[in-house]
Amino acid sequence: MKFKVGTLILAFVLLALFGCGEKPAGSQSSSRLLMGTLMTITLWSQEGETSRSAAAMQSAFGEMERIEKVMSSHLNTSAVGRINQAPRGQWHPLEEEVYHVLAESLRIAKLSQGAFEAGLWPLTNLWGFSREPPATAPPEMAKIESWRKGYPLGTAIQIRGETGGRQILLANEYVGLDLGAIAKGYAVDRALDHLAVLGFTNAIVNAGGNLGVNGSKGGTPWRIGIQHPRESQGVVAEVSLQKRMGLVTSGDYERFFMHEGKRYHHILDPQSGMPTANGVVSVTIQHPKAMTADALSTAAFVLGLDKGLELIRQEPGASALFILEDGRQVASGGFSYRWLGGGQ
Amino acid sequence: MNGWFSLLRRAVTPWDGGVLLVTATGIVVAILLPFLTPASHATVVVDNQPRMQLDLRQDGLYGVEGHLGQVAIEVAHQRVRLLEYASPRMIGTRSGWIGANGQMVACVPCRVVIQVHGSSTEEGGYDAISR
Numbered sequence: 001m002k003f004k005v006g007t008l009i010l011a012f013v014l015l016a017l018f019g020c021g022e023k024p025a026g027s028q029s030s031s032r033l034l035m036g037t038l039m040t041i042t043l044w045s046q047e048g049e050t051s052r053s054a055a056a057m058q059s060a061f062g063e064m065e066r067i068e069k070v071m072s073s074h075l076n077t078s079a080v081g082r083i084n085q086a087p088r089g090q091w092h093p094l095e096e097e098v099y100h101v102l103a104e105s106l107r108i109a110k111l112s113q114g115a116f117e118a119g120l121w122p123l124t125n126l127w128g129f130s131r132e133p134p135a136t137a138p139p140e141m142a143k144i145e146s147w148r149k150g151y152p153l154g155t156a157i158q159i160r161g162e163t164g165g166r167q168i169l170l171a172n173e174y175v176g177l178d179l180g181a182i183a184k185g186y187a188v189d190r191a192l193d194h195l196a197v198l199g200f201t202n203a204i205v206n207a208g209g210n211l212g213v214n215g216s217k218g219g220t221p222w223r224i225g226i227q228h229p230r231e232s233q234g235v236v237a238e239v240s241l242q243k244r245m246g247l248v249t250s251g252d253y254e255r256f257f258m259h260e261g262k263r264y265h266h267i268l269d270p271q272s273g274m275p276t277a278n279g280v281v282s283v284t285i286q287h288p289k290a291m292t293a294d295a296l297s298t299a300a301f302v303l304g305l306d307k308g309l310e311l312i313r314q315e316p317g318a319s320a321l322f323i324l325e326d327g328r329q330v331a332s333g334g335f336s337y338r339w340l341g342g343g344q
Numbered sequence: 345m346n347g348w349f350s351l352l353r354r355a356v357t358p359w360d361g362g363v364l365l366v367t368a369t370g371i372v373v374a375i376l377l378p379f380l381t382p383a384s385h386a387t388v389v390v391d392n393q394p395r396m397q398l399d400l401r402q403d404g405l406y407g408v409e410g411h412l413g414q415v416a417i418e419v420a421h422q423r424v425r426l427l428e429y430a431s432p433r434m435i436g437t438r439s440g441w442i443g444a445n446g447q448m449v450a451c452v453p454c455r456v457v458i459q460v461h462g463s464s465t466e467e468g469g470y471d472a473i474s475r
Contacts, residue, residue, distance in 0.1 A: 027471070031448060031457060032392045038450040038457065042471060133412075133453075208452075209475030217471065227475035233440060235473065249474040284474055 027217055030057040035068045035184055036130070037208025041191065044202035044217040056198040060191040060205070067190060070097055071183040073121050073176070074130070083168060084121060084176045094159060094166040101179055101186050102159050102168070104291055108182075109154075112299035112311050117270040119156040121176030123147050127275075129255045129266040130180075137259050144273040150174035153270060185248060185294025188212035192244070192290075205290075209249060212290040216242035226337070229253050229281040229323055237321065237329070238338045239286075246290030250297035251282035251323075269302050278304035284321045285312070286335060292318070305330060386424050388417065389457040398424060400443065400460070410454030417458065424458055426451055 028050070031040040041060055045053040072078045076085060079095045086092045094102070105118035126143055128135030156175040161167045170176065179186075184207040191205040192212045202215030204222055213222050221240035228234030229251050239247065252275070255266035269276045283300045287293035296318055300308035305322050312320045312332045319334035329339060356364075388396040388408050395408055398419055405427075406417045416427040423443035442449055442460055450457040 031450075031459065033450065033452060033455050033457060037452055038448070040448075040472070204472045206472045209473060211472050211474050213472075222471045223469065225470040225473045227473055235470065238470075239474075247474050251475065254475065 028053050028057070030054070030061070032061050034061065034064050035072070035187060035207060036074070037184070039064060039208070040204075040206040041195070042204040042206070043195070043200050044215065045200065053200060056195055056200050059198065060194045063194045064187045064191050064207075067097075067183065067187045070095065071101065071179050071186075073178050073180065080177045080179060083170070086170075088170050088172050088175065091160075091167040091169050094161070094168040096163065096166060098179075099159055099161075099166040099168075101182060101291065102157065102177075105179070105182050105295060106157065106159070108292070108295040108299055111314060112303060114153045114270055115302040115307075115311075116181065116295050116299035117153070117156065118177060118179055118182065119151070119170065119175040120268060120270060121178035122174055123151070123268055123270075123273055124178055124180070124266075125176075126273075127264075127266070127268065134255070134257065136257050138264055147174055148271075148273045151270070151273075181250075181298040182291055182295045184208065184210045185212075185246060185289070185291035188246065188290040188294075209254075210290060210294055211247040212245070213241045213247060214244045226284050226321070227251065227253075227282070235340060236323065237284075237340055239336065244288060246287050246293035247284065248287075248290060248293040248297045249282055249284040250301045252276075253281070267298060267301050276302045276304075278302075279325045280304055280308070280322055281325050282323045283308065284335075285318060286320070287315070287318045296320075384422075384461075386419075386458050386460045389459065391455050398458075400424060408456060410451060410456040412454050415451055415454050415456050424460065425449065426456070426458065 027042050027044050029040055029042045031038055039061065041057045043053045043057060069075065070079045073080050073084060075081045079098050083092060102118060108116045109118065124130060126139045126147060150172060151174045152171045156171050158169045159166065188205045188207050188210060189212060192203060192214050195203045196214065202217060205212045209227065211224065216222060221242035224239045224241060224247060225235035226237040226239065226249060228236040241247065250267055252263065252265035252267060256263055265275045267276050268274065280301055283297050285293040285297040285300065287296060296312065296315060300311055300320055303311055305324065308320065308322060309332055312318045320332045321335050321337060322330045331337065385400055386398045387394050388398060390408060390410060398406060398417070400419055400422045403420045406419065407414045408417065418425050418427050423441040425441045426449050444460065448457060448459045
């Protein structure tokens with residue numbers, strides 16, 4: 001057996017490099033059930049950062065859990081839950097963080113002329129999409145009509161005051177705070193900020209399909225699929241992102257029931273109190289803030305294609321992809337994507 | 345070019361060649377193994393706490409106590425899926441079978457998640473799906 005020493009040294013060095021070293025750079029994921037959905041954080045971490053990135057993900061989950069405890073309408077102990085239990089027509093103290101999210105809600109409500117409303121909790125309860133087990137038939141139309149007449153569009157929620165002394169007023173019993181169409185986006189933004197402070201600027205935070213993306217995976221853009229609206233395992237389009245961006249989809253397929261051959265979904269039109277029916281089956285919004293993308297996706301869905309595109313044109317930094325019932329897709333300027341069509 | 349081969353032949357003994365071949369093969373296998381091997385097990389998580397490990401090589405029906413009662417889980421042909429609880433919110437049921445490394449299904453109201461172990465990439469090679 002004649003070896004040259006150099007060969008043995010080379011073999012040893014190669015094995016040491018590939019077999020015994022720290023985990024190489026790559027993506028790591030962790031998931032938790034929070035805010036009524038599955039939250040997943042994916043980090044691109046450098047070699048040797050494995051344990052630090054696991055701790056960072058846990059810390060970011062902790063931040064989202066904290067936000068859930070403040071903003072959930074389902075929890076009577078949350079700041080939002082307490083407001084919903086307080087008497088109507090009176091001013092009540094409001095936490096700074098809820099004020100911040102509500103201010104953005106009211107801005108989008110005004111911009112969309114009431115297509116987005118943060119006061120629909122009584123209507124959502126009436127429809128029972130968040131109930132367990134969920135509703136399987138629509139509520140009595142008389143109850144919807146009563147709600148529609150009672151809900152004061154445009155003045156349902158008022159907020160005021162300076163930092164440290166914020167207040168809120170809910171107009172009447174037909175109004176209740178429901179931040180379900182914006183709080184997940186806010187939580188995604190906060191989690192990305194949190195990760196960045198901890199040194200992880202290449203990340204995806206996925207709150208049940210509401211995404212916030214930062215950086216890239218080692219210089220390569222993150223590859224994001226957009227859910228096919230009618231094939232649960234299909235992807236209809238692909239987006240590549242490598243900068244801070246929120247990407248949120250609202251569709252009629254996430255929470256729905258079929259009743260007498262008709263689909264009743266959870267995106268309710270504040271004007272009618274009924275599930276929106278305007279030929280749009282999903283809207284995906286890109287916006288630097290996931291919170292704004294979250295609210296805009298609901299507003300654009302409710303407005304429909306033409307008015308929805310007009311809304312997106314009014315919001316700097318926003319772009320949208322609409323998918324229609326007849327299978328067509330329409331994108332606003334600035335929305336870069338690759339259309340895949342059928343299930344992928 | 346011939347000069348280089350001749351130099352290499354003189355510098356490396358047959359045993360050297362064998363050592364280098366074995367080393368190189370080992371490195372290639374180590375790099376590719378996670379991508380080629382089907383996932384062998386999955387973790388069932390309830391309330392964000394690991395509750396059960398499933399061997400995907402053993403077909404069978406399993407049960408776990410979720411928030412809304414028993415949730416049935418089926419393992420077959422190195423894949424796993426959630427059964428029962430016919431709710432439109434049960435993402436897991438609509439997701440069907442999963443078996444690739446990193447794939448996940450969840451029944452949110454039941455607070456049950458199943459994760460197949462491996463890399464983090466979502467189905468279809470995407471880093472995330474917006475839905």
